Amino acid sequence: MKEAAEQARTRAEMEHYQGLLTAYAEGDAAASIDAVIALSRQRLARDRTGLTSALASINKRGLDPLAPWDARRYALAVMLHTDAGLRLAGDTYGRETYDQFQVAADLVQLGVRCAPDRFRALAPHWYVTLSRVLRDRTAMHAAEALLETGRTRLEGDPAILLESGLLAESIATIFALSQIDSRSSWIAGGDGGGVRRVADRRQAWLNDALAWLKRASELEPGNDDVLLHLGRVRALRFEDAEALSTLRAVLERTSSDETAYLAGIFIGAVHDRQDRLGDAIAAYRAAVGKLPGGHAGRVGLADVLRRSGRLDDARQLLLAAVTEGSGKAREPLWWYILEPPGMADDRLAALRTEVRR
Amino acid sequence: MKALGVAALGLLALSADGPQVFRTAVDGVRVDVLVSENRRSVRGLTAANFVLRDRGVVQVIDSVSFEDVPVSVMLVLDTSSSVRGTALTHLRQAASAVVDRLTPADRAALMTFNGAVSLDCDWTSDRRRLQDAIGRVDAGGATALHDAAYAALMLRDPSPGRPLVLVFSDAADTASWLPGARVIELVQRHDAVVYGVTLRGAETRPLGYLADFTSGIQAHPENVAAGAFKESFIERLAGESGGSVFLAEESGELRAAFERIVAEFRSRYVITYMPRGVEAAGWHPLQVSLKGRSGRVTARRGYLR
Numbered sequence A: 001m002k003e004a005a006e007q008a009r010t011r012a013e014m015e016h017y018q019g020l021l022t023a024y025a026e027g028d029a030a031a032s033i034d035a036v037i038a039l040s041r042q043r044l045a046r047d048r049t050g051l052t053s054a055l056a057s058i059n060k061r062g063l064d065p066l067a068p069w070d071a072r073r074y075a076l077a078v079m080l081h082t083d084a085g086l087r088l089a090g091d092t093y094g095r096e097t098y099d100q101f102q103v104a105a106d107l108v109q110l111g112v113r114c115a116p117d118r119f120r121a122l123a124p125h126w127y128v129t130l131s132r133v134l135r136d137r138t139a140m141h142a143a144e145a146l147l148e149t150g151r152t153r154l155e156g157d158p159a160i161l162l163e164s165g166l167l168a169e170s171i172a173t174i175f176a177l178s179q180i181d182s183r184s185s186w187i188a189g190g191d192g193g194g195v196r197r198v199a200d201r202r203q204a205w206l207n208d209a210l211a212w213l214k215r216a217s218e219l220e221p222g223n224d225d226v227l228l229h230l231g232r233v234r235a236l237r238f239e240d241a242e243a244l245s246t247l248r249a250v251l252e253r254t255s256s257d258e259t260a261y262l263a264g265i266f267i268g269a270v271h272d273r274q275d276r277l278g279d280a281i282a283a284y285r286a287a288v289g290k291l292p293g294g295h296a297g298r299v300g301l302a303d304v305l306r307r308s309g310r311l312d313d314a315r316q317l318l319l320a321a322v323t324e325g326s327g328k329a330r331e332p333l334w335w336y337i338l339e340p341p342g343m344a345d346d347r348l349a350a351l352r353t354e355v356r357r
Numbered sequence B: 001m002k003a004l005g006v007a008a009l010g011l012l013a014l015s016a017d018g019p020q021v022f023r024t025a026v027d028g029v030r031v032d033v034l035v036s037e038n039r040r041s042v043r044g045l046t047a048a049n050f051v052l053r054d055r056g057v058v059q060v061i062d063s064v065s066f067e068d069v070p071v072s073v074m075l076v077l078d079t080s081s082s083v084r085g086t087a088l089t090h091l092r093q094a095a096s097a098v099v100d101r102l103t104p105a106d107r108a109a110l111m112t113f114n115g116a117v118s119l120d121c122d123w124t125s126d127r128r129r130l131q132d133a134i135g136r137v138d139a140g141g142a143t144a145l146h147d148a149a150y151a152a153l154m155l156r157d158p159s160p161g162r163p164l165v166l167v168f169s170d171a172a173d174t175a176s177w178l179p180g181a182r183v184i185e186l187v188q189r190h191d192a193v194v195y196g197v198t199l200r201g202a203e204t205r206p207l208g209y210l211a212d213f214t215s216g217i218q219a220h221p222e223n224v225a226a227g228a229f230k231e232s233f234i235e236r237l238a239g240e241s242g243g244s245v246f247l248a249e250e251s252g253e254l255r256a257a258f259e260r261i262v263a264e265f266r267s268r269y270v271i272t273y274m275p276r277g278v279e280a281a282g283w284h285p286l287q288v289s290l291k292g293r294s295g296r297v298t299a300r301r302g303y304l305r
Helices: A002-026 A029-046 A050-057 A071-089 A095-114 A116-136 A140-153 A158-172 A183-189 A193-219 A224-236 A240-253 A257-273 A277-290 A295-307 A311-323 A343-356 B086-100 B127-135 B145-154 B180-187 B226-230 B233-241 B251-266
Strands: B029-037 B050-054 B061-066 B071-078 B107-113 B117-124 B162-168 B193-199 B245-248 B269-273 B283-290 B296-298 B302-304
Touching (some): A002 A071, A029 A050, A029 A095, A050 A095, A071 A116, A095 A116, A116 A158, A140 A158, A158 A193, A158 A224, A224 A240, A224 A257, A257 A295, A277 A295, A311 B145, B029 B050, B029 B283, B050 B061, B050 B269, B071 B145, B071 B251, B086 B127, B086 B162, B107 B127, B193 B251, B233 B245
Parallel strands (some): B071 B107
Antiparallel strands (some): B029 B296, B061 B269, B107 B117, B283 B302
């Protein structure tokens, strides 16, 4: 008797849920997101495993009025919960957000199993897009938690491995200092212990980045972007010989001037650090040849020229660089780690369009 | 206290192996010195009042000049996105006040930076040009502070004025290719005095500039002495050059800070001497002190040849 009542309630909820999916696809998406958040809270109030058990009802004849699901319905459900998670997140990424992303990830997995043709591309696309959105909001650990799920469930997916490598590289570089203790505790140490802690943590992220990028490179040997980041990460790990060989491979293969420019300045940076000024000049010069407006390449070249005693050449180069005005400077390095403002949201909008297809 | 002629100073002799900027035409050294007491500049001093040690060896001071040499002011302004709005208006007013205080013999240039560096007005004594360029300054983007300071030192005024680099930044570097240490190495070879202006709360980095994981060229943190990590880039840059850093509580105080810097710079002494009894190459720590009177002496920490 109790079981029958529970089944009736589940059926009613599934009907409501299916209505939300239809409304999300064709009507008022914002109201659907609010409603799915409310529905999730109701289920969680009854039972901490309420969302998991709801997923178990999906596509079950007798419980789910729209069974069997098609690929589009899975995709819409993924996106509805993704949007619910983002709505809940605000500035913090707490339990409720995590729950919604977890449901979305579970639905992705159901899609992979039940609608593999559609989800073969959509699944990694979803992980990468959501990771970019979370990175854009500097929710780095939420992004990594998501990608960890992706690496486990879509083992050997090169796009997720690349994204994981990029995230780890960004945490090891531009966000290396944002995760540490307060300034006062650092300084109170006075013995460089704080520096050691950051350096160790950073090294751990670089180790992860290396492992993921290497695997992505093995799976997708023709991807220049993977190789470029692999070369840079090796340089950041002070594996200079391997870094140079990887970055030179990028130079030999790529048809993109921007990728060649970045590989060139990264090679220049390795030689520069080693005080191999002639090699650094050649590398920077080649990079600037690919992208004459590149800020980093020209500054790097100017400094190695100065250190080589060619002060007039250095000044001339710098003067040309700075008199063009910052508005005209073109620097792919700015977007090597971070995407241009708004791009993550554009990716998300494109994914929303994709799932409605 | 007659000023030494600029031509006699020779200035900036550049050798083939790098910018040996302290070397005069006859290998003399010029040191810009501030003497203060109770936070006021002390005037009327002569060579007899100074004791200068180069690598610990007392040197014979050839001349001391005061106020007679025109100044060359490079204004280096952070125009990253954090300087938008009222702060930008105040920054423009502060820069404009510096130009208003130039004498006809002085020269200035305007450099701004965000993710890139821009020379918005090349060296000139034309105040109108400078004011127009200041009026056009806009804000947005990241903060390439190291690269901007580097460019400012490299693109010094070809005229033989006393070089002052006035750097304003409200944040730590986020976008430079060059590490801060490279710029510090350059300022040690340079005769410019660098003054910095920052806003309270500007140092968002928990450590100083040597804990650098963002610039394009990275060095092992292990190679740096632990204590050195406490210092911010602007503090070190100014300290090495014999300048100082002014902290503004809010952007409305920028104008007063900029004006004070120009006034203080004009009240500095220029000491010249020919190094004797010391090896020429390498790092030369300098100590300048007073004899026969009290006062606080601020001068560069040394120079690199």
